[in-house]
Amino acid sequence: MSGQSDPASPTEMATGRSNPGEGGTLAFEGLGVSRAFGATQALDSVDFDLRPGEIHALVGENGAGKSTLAKIVAGTLRADSGTLRLFGEPYSPRRRSDGSAAGVAHVRQQLSLVRGLTVAQNIELGRPRRAGTTAWRPWPRVFNSSEARAEVERLAAELDLSVPADRIVDDLPLAVRQQAEILISLAWGARLLILDEPSSALGPLETEALITLCLRLRDEGTPIIYISHRLPELAELADRLTVLRQGRVVTAGTDVAAADLRRIAELMIGDISLLEVERPTLEPGELRLEAGGLHLAAEHGPGLRDVSLRVRAGEIVGVVGVAGNGQEELAGVLTGQLRPDAGVVRIDGIEVTGSPAAAIGAGVALLPEDRTAGLAADFTLAENLIARRVADAPFARLGVRLRAAVRRHARALAERFDVRPPEPGLRAGSLSGGNQQKLMAAREMERNPAVLVAAGPTKGLDPHAGRAIRDRCFEAAGLGGAVVIISADLDEVAELAQRVVVLSGGRVTDRFDIEEMTSARLGAVMAGLAWDPSSEVGRSPAGSGAPRATP
Amino acid sequence: MSTTAGDATPVGPGGDNDGALRADTAFERATIGLGISLLAVVGALALGAIILAGSGQNPLTAYGAIIVGSFGDWFAIGETLARAAPLAVVGIGAAIALRAGVITIGAQGQLIAGSLGALCAGFVLRDVPAGVALPLAAVAGALFGMVWVLIPALLRAHLNVNEILSTLLFNEFAFLLLAYLLNGPLKEPRAITPKSEPLPDSVVLGDLVASTRLHAGVLAVVVLVALFGLWTRSTMGYRxxxxxxxxxxxHSLGIPGRRIILNSLLISGALAGLAGWLQAAGLLQRLFVDIAEEIGFFGLVVAMLGGARPLGILAAALLVGALQAGGLHMQATEGIPASLSDVIQALILLGFAVRYAPQIAAIARRAVRSISETLGAVASWGRTANRAAGSGKGPGGS
Incomplete structure (x- = not known):
């Protein structure tokens, strides 16, 4: 994306307490850090610094580059260019163990504790060698369980945590496991902590405890890079805040106390333009998909809390939200694959709650976000394309598949959906990502679906394949289907949907027509702030106000 | 990813890296597999020759003895087929489970249970005409095999208890039960070694060829392979x-996973039970403590070597059967110790198994591809390659 169209220059925001020199050397400093993955520029000349004794929040949408930056600081990834300094020293980690040896600990969403072991065993396992002791030793380190246990207990007491040393980590609640991982990082000599979306799977009380812990660590001198998109929590916690969008710094090191959170939320989202897509005009018909009062307790994440959704024929509804706020669960429940704890899903008046077979019978099509869940990679194209109707009349007789008919059908269908190459005998896994997505679409949308649930349908596709899939979604709606697009990619939703539903923490926090979608509103509700329309006075809706230049 | 106008850089077709098509045709897979197998078996034979020579044997006469003992005369061929038969039957059952993602190593125990079923049927049906008693004994064998896998199957389907562990333990139960029965209630009174009374004539499978051990049960194998072929092409097998x-x-297509796990384990149990019936009513005609030999485990080997496909299993069963028959012959005529014979057999099997190692397959695929490219390749490969090049230059974005 172009950098020139940034709505706000970094200088627009108050830049907080600057002058890093005054408190001594910076804990971390990265200048001009860039990193590309293939054709995608994940980080584009990013400057970022962390002062000793502060919590610096890193915020941004999915794919903004937060985790890439975190991994570069931790040593897991190497920057393509740019210079790093850690506590004043030049710092060029080549792998994660270099980062931990230098005192950088990265606590990720997927915790890295070893399952099946106790906390004390985890503290001993993988303890980095201290600098200077990298010499090869002929004897293995002996595990001293009482010493490790004492270490856990001492640290837990110091930090005022109730982390049991002798419990198997699998048996501990997620919040305690997270505390254990932080504790272990400190035991391993962490001088700088990176917490990557630490609160995403925590309840309110656990989040409070986490905040307390972070503040205590900060006050005791461990600076923290805190990655999150939950602005209310950052207001309590962070000293400064940097917003990333599409790999660039939008606002650097803003003083959180002085910042306008709504403005920050808006900056995270960036400009949403509605003018680029030619959207077919679709007249909503009768109600096809009706889901009411859905509740679902999930093991990780918030699950679903009283979610309702009604979609009519010819309607495309976008469900947006930061990843992990119940989208996956909603897709599962709407297609009958997950049975909700409460609530009903009806398609054309027929109840399909919790029954994939009934949902398929009622005409549900699903494009799952995880393509590996939607294709049999080792099956041929023909075998994949027949999956929904393997026993149907022309393709099987007396329970035996008729291969010639299946192959003919596969070739015709693959050509219709532009799967390349349309060779029925080819392994599905050998297709490119875009063609796999088209193959899945061909199987699911062969016969006009009553309801299409598409999760991130154009994610990771090149523009050509993305357009093809978008057209299929429009076509499904045009033929009278009810279409639900579930995506964390706002552009994708803006291009497809007529109505938008916002999921946050497993709840529907806002609903509006696409014309009412503004960055400010979306940014606020997705970040968990309440939306007050009056704050938007004088601001025009995105797309109608100052659209980006059109060709 | 949306394309913003005014952006200086044109947005081309994004996926350069994923545009290329891996030429993964069935023909290519088959030729590569065959090529790897041949190379690996030659390598294994060479390694075996070194071991044989190192222990003072002549590798050539030893390998000659394997061939003579497996295909040298009618008796040898009969031995090979009689050994291959239960292996193929167990292999089919294991393959159905493997294809459904279930790994059972309980065939050993189910086979013992099946042989007990055949024996019980024989005692009950002593005076019934063979035309009725024979098939009933086979059914009894299959049923006993199914019963033996029922508990592990239910545990796996409903409580997700690891089927590898549970079926392995049930093998032990079966072996101990058989040992107890053959030393106690079922022991032939005057025998010194533990063995059962002979099965009554009404349930015994007759010899197909005189003066061999090739019994009529081998014909059942042909039927079962055909049925398995039908299974792989059926809509149920597809699911x-x-x-x-x-x-x-x-799951998303509404296919009930639990039922599939349960049924595939029951089917594999029934087939292993049938193999037990083949052993009891065909080859040995009474029960011994080691009636199962290692058929249960080698049946799994056969299923995997044969790629879980009907003809592959048939071929793999013949291979293992021939190696076992030939290995025994080698022991008898060349004075090669049984342990060394086992090592040679295992090496050759390993040679065949190498084709399933993914890294080796990948290396071979690269090698084959570079060869095929330099030689201009077979016409079909050229066609696919052209198409791949064409799709790489497909229409761009905006």
Whole structure:
């Protein structure tokens, strides 16, 4: 994306307490850090610094580059260019163990504790060698369980945590496991902590405890890079805040106390333009998909809390939200694959709650976000394309598949959906990502679906394949289907949907027509702030106000 | 990813890296597999020759003895076929489970249970005409095999208890039960070694060829391979395979996973039980403590070597059967110790198994591809390659 169209220059925001020199050397400093993955520029000349004794929040949408930056600081990834300094020293980690040896600990969403072991065993396992002791030793380190246990207990007491040393980590609640991982990082000599979306799977009380812990660590001198998109929590916690969008710094090191959170939320989202897509005009018909009062307790994440959704024929509804706020669960429940704890899903008046077979019978099509869940990679194209109707009349007789008919059908269908190459005998896994997505679409949308649930349908596709899939979604709606697009990619939703539903923490926090979608509103509700329309006075809706230049 | 106008850089077709098509045709897979197998078996034979020479044997006469003992005369061929028969039957059962993503190593125990079933049927049906008693004994064998896998199957389907562990333990139960029965209630009174009374004539499978051990039960194998061929082409078999290949996809298509796990284990149990019936009513005509030999485990080897496909299993069963028959012959005529014979057999099997090692397959695929490219390749490969090049230059974005 172009950098020139940034709505706000970094200088627009108050830049907080600057002058890093005054408190001594910076804990971390990265200048001009860039990193590309293939054709995608994940980080584009990013400057970022962390002062000793502060919590610096890193915020941004999915794919903004937060985790890439975190991994570069931790040593897991190497920057393509740019210079790093850690506590004043030049710092060029080549792998994660270099980062931990230098005192950088990265606590990720997927915790890295070893399952099946106790906390004390985890503290001993993988303890980095201290600098200077990298010499090869002929004897293995002996595990001293009482010493490790004492270490856990001492640290837990110091930090005022109730982390049991002798419990198997699998048996501990997620919040305690997270505390254990932080504790272990400190035991391993962490001088700088990176917490990557630490609160995403925590309840309110656990989040409070986490905040307390972070503040205590900060006050005791461990600076923290805190990655999150939950602005209310950052207001309590962070000293400064940097917003990333599409790999660039939008606002650097803003003083959180002085910042306008709504403005920050808006900056995270960036400009949403509605003018680029030619959207077919679709007249909503009768109600096809009706889901009411859905509740679902999930093991990780918030699950679903009283979610309702009604979609009519010819309607495309976008469900947006930061990843992990119940989208996956909603897709599962709407297609009958997950049975909700409460609530009903009806398609054309027929109840399909919790029954994939009934949902398929009622005409549900699903494009799952995880393509590996939607294709049999080792099956041929023909075998994949027949999956929904393997026993149907022309393709099987007396329970035996008729291969010639299946192959003919596969070739015709693959050509219709532009799967390349349309060779029925080819392994599905050998297709490119875009063609796999088209193959899945061909199987699911062969016969006009009553309801299409598409999760991130154009994610990771090149523009050509993305357009093809978008057209299929429009076509499904045009033929009278009810279409639900579930995506964390706002552009994708803006291009497809007529109505938008916002999921946050497993709840529907806002609903509006696409014309009412503004960055400010979306940014606020997705970040968990309440939306007050009056704050938007004088601001025009995105797309109608100052659209980006059109060709 | 949306394309913003005014952006200086044109947005081309994004996926350069994923545009290229991996030429993964069935023909290519088959030729590569065959090529790897041949090379690896030659390598294994060479390694075996070194071991044989190192222990003072002549490798050439030893390998000659394997061939003579497996295909040298009618008796040898009969031995090979009689050994291959239960292996193929167990292999088919294991393959159905494998294709459904279930790994059972309980065939050993189910086979013992099946042989007990055949024996019980024989005692009950002593005076019934053979035309009725024979098939009933086979059914009894299959039923006993199914019963023996029922508990592990239920545990796996409903409580997700690891089927590898549970079926392995049930093998022990079966072996101990058989040892107890043959030393106690079922022991032939005057015998010194533990063995049962002979099965009554009404349930014994007759010899197909005089002066060999080739019994009529081998014909059942032909039927079972054909049935398995039908299974792989049936809609039901498709659903089982789909579940094995991608359980999440199967679930989303409304395919009931639990039932598939349960049924595939029961089918494999029934087939292992049938193999036990073949051993009891065909080859040995009474029960010995080691009636199962290692057929249960080698049946799994056969299923995997044969790629879980009907003709592959047939071929693999013949290979293992021939190696076992030839290995025994080698022991007898060349004075090669049984342990060394086992090592040679295992080496050759390993040679065949190498084709399933993914890294080796990948290396071979690269080698084959570079060869095929330099030689201009077979016409079909050229066609696919052209198409791949064409799709790489497909229409761009905006």
């Amino acid at each position: 089982y395979d789909l579940f094995g290949e991608n359980p999440r996809l199967a």
